[in-house]
Amino acid sequence: MNVFGLKMALVNLSNVNDWPSLVQRAESGKLTGTNVLLRAVSAEALEKLVDTTTSSFIYREIDKAAILLNSPPPGGVLLISDERKQLVDYASNTNSVFEPTPLEQWRELQRLSDILLHTPFNTGGVITGMVIDANGTLQIFLHSMPDSMTLLYYIGNTLLLFFAIGFLILNLFFIIRRRRQNNQRMHKISQYYEHCFYRPPQ
CATH class of the missing domain: 1.20.5 (Single alpha-helices involved in coiled-coils or other helix-helix interfaces)
Incomplete structure (x- = not known):
């Protein structure tokens, strides 16, 4: 519903007949450098509509990406610490005092996924269990070796x-x-x- 409202608002601002025509003009570069003058109330309403629409879209993409990150590929190997410890050490981002925006959450998820997917690590310990889940992934549970x-x-x-x-x-x-x-x-x-x-x- 928000997407449809945003499309209609942009179509009305661009003086075109429909959304495909607006997309065609944008792809051809005819809208490059175009400025639109709006009243303060209209500009605020358009800004809220854009924020609402993009926020819902970004939240959906964050959910999809999080599900993909938490779902190991079939036939792979998943190492799990039975002590609930992290096997990869990475520097945590300094959280802002304010609630992060959806775009900031998306960038933080991209940063974490890049770290988790490309950070080399070395682990060892005592194997306390091995399970093959329904996805065909071999889950290996490790217990860290005790120090002196x-x-x-x-x-x-x-x-x-x-x-x-x-x-x-x-x-x-x-x-x-x-x-x-x-x-x-x-x-x-x-x-x-x-x-x-x-x-x-x-």
Whole structure:
């Protein structure tokens, strides 16, 4: 609807019969250097109409481009970090205080796509899973290799766990041993008293 309104406004300003005639004149260069004088209200209305029409078009193109970027080609390989980390480091754009215009969003998407598609990277790690999706793309899930500090942390936790398990087993052994000794002692005490109080007559 906005596109139709913009076409009609441009046709009325150019004094032609229809839109194809206006396009033909523009392609032939007859409109080069042409200036149009408008009242302030009309100029503001035309500017809003142009902004609305181009914004909706740019937003649709942004959605299409984002879908294409998020959809890997069939039969390819997609590397995914199972720690939700970025595999490519790139400098983020300084965001403006104001809300970016659709054209600025489109340029930012172009910049990010160019970085992601042309930035070489080197990654490694432990493969934690591989899945082939419905599109035929092999998805490989990677877990980063631990550094020296993380490795020492894991080793320390493992040793602490083994120590706790050993301590628990040792305590269970002592508890069972003490209960057996108590049972044996109670049995000997009961036998002693039975022997003392229930002596057979001589």
